[in-house]
Amino acid sequence: MIEARGLTKHYGQKAAVDNVNFTIKPGQVTGFLGPNGAGKSTSMRLMVGLDRPSSGTVTVNGQRYSEMSAPLAEVGVLLDAKGVHPGRSARSHLRALAATHRIPERRVNEVIELTGLGAVANKRVGGFSLGMGQRLGIATALLGDPKVIILDEPVNGLDPDGVLWVRQLLRHFASEGRTVLLSSHLMSEMAQTADHVIVLGRGRVVADDPISELIAGGETKVRVRSPQAAQLASYVMSGTGNIQLQPLEGGDGEGFTATGIEVQRIGEIAATNGIVLHELTPIATSLEDAYLSLTRSEVEYAAG
Numbered sequence: 001m002i003e004a005r006g007l008t009k010h011y012g013q014k015a016a017v018d019n020v021n022f023t024i025k026p027g028q029v030t031g032f033l034g035p036n037g038a039g040k041s042t043s044m045r046l047m048v049g050l051d052r053p054s055s056g057t058v059t060v061n062g063q064r065y066s067e068m069s070a071p072l073a074e075v076g077v078l079l080d081a082k083g084v085h086p087g088r089s090a091r092s093h094l095r096a097l098a099a100t101h102r103i104p105e106r107r108v109n110e111v112i113e114l115t116g117l118g119a120v121a122n123k124r125v126g127g128f129s130l131g132m133g134q135r136l137g138i139a140t141a142l143l144g145d146p147k148v149i150i151l152d153e154p155v156n157g158l159d160p161d162g163v164l165w166v167r168q169l170l171r172h173f174a175s176e177g178r179t180v181l182l183s184s185h186l187m188s189e190m191a192q193t194a195d196h197v198i199v200l201g202r203g204r205v206v207a208d209d210p211i212s213e214l215i216a217g218g219e220t221k222v223r224v225r226s227p228q229a230a231q232l233a234s235y236v237m238s239g240t241g242n243i244q245l246q247p248l249e250g251g252d253g254e255g256f257t258a259t260g261i262e263v264q265r266i267g268e269i270a271a272t273n274g275i276v277l278h279e280l281t282p283i284a285t286s287l288e289d290a291y292l293s294l295t296r297s298e299v300e301y302a303a304g
């Protein structure tokens, strides 16, 4: 469990995190989502004592990081900082860390296996690919077998297999009852990994919801192209509910996007009336859209 109460961090005049409240529960994967500069990393640094709040508190399992007697056993962290000496091997890095935190040597081998680093564990970290570096970061976070795992953009730089592996690993940890928090600026990534999402924008919480609710909150759109678009449009509009049509932009009058009506229903209407379809595409109940509309006004430096 991670709890923030009135958490605030100022850098000079600027509030990077602005009076934020949330509770991150065990047994599920929670995503920290938001555009660059939203305050995700700052919040995570505050959780693990790498920065001090200007006001408010954040605790992990009821304790501030500075009060923990065995922090690596409480909370594992992957922040983007590359703190590993490039001349060291992955194994010696993990061994040194284990030794200073009284973690048994066999745990080093376990995390090397768990993160698929076996083949490169004795090589210099300086020669690691981004993906291998990321795996070592995750191995480091897991070393103390922590109950709480905090990962800042963990899939950055991973190949598709690596991305899948991280997702499965995090889901597995949540199923064991651990608290898992990861950040991403990509809604698509969250949709596939997280059960619950906290959306940040300009240092504030703009949404704190189960992912299923965010999806349900988005509207379904259907893109339709037909040589008889006008005719089809009039049939569609004669249906019940709040149906809205929008002509396709830059189109030749041969299509529209529809909201408030299911894709199947449009197909049925077309079939019943003998209308030719050139396209009938559901535009995914876009989580991306829901996210963009939540954060549109919150992006620090909007283009243009």
Ligand code: ADP
Pocket (backbone or CB within 6 Å): 011, 015, 016, 034, 035, 036, 037, 038, 039, 040, 041, 042, 043
């Ligand atoms: P995110 O992780 O969501 O991209 P950050 O937490 O890194 O966002 O940054 C939030 C805001 O705080 C940004 O405006 C960033 O420029 C600012 N910021 C972060 N760290 C510092 C720092 N050490 N000094 C000054 N400003 C900072």
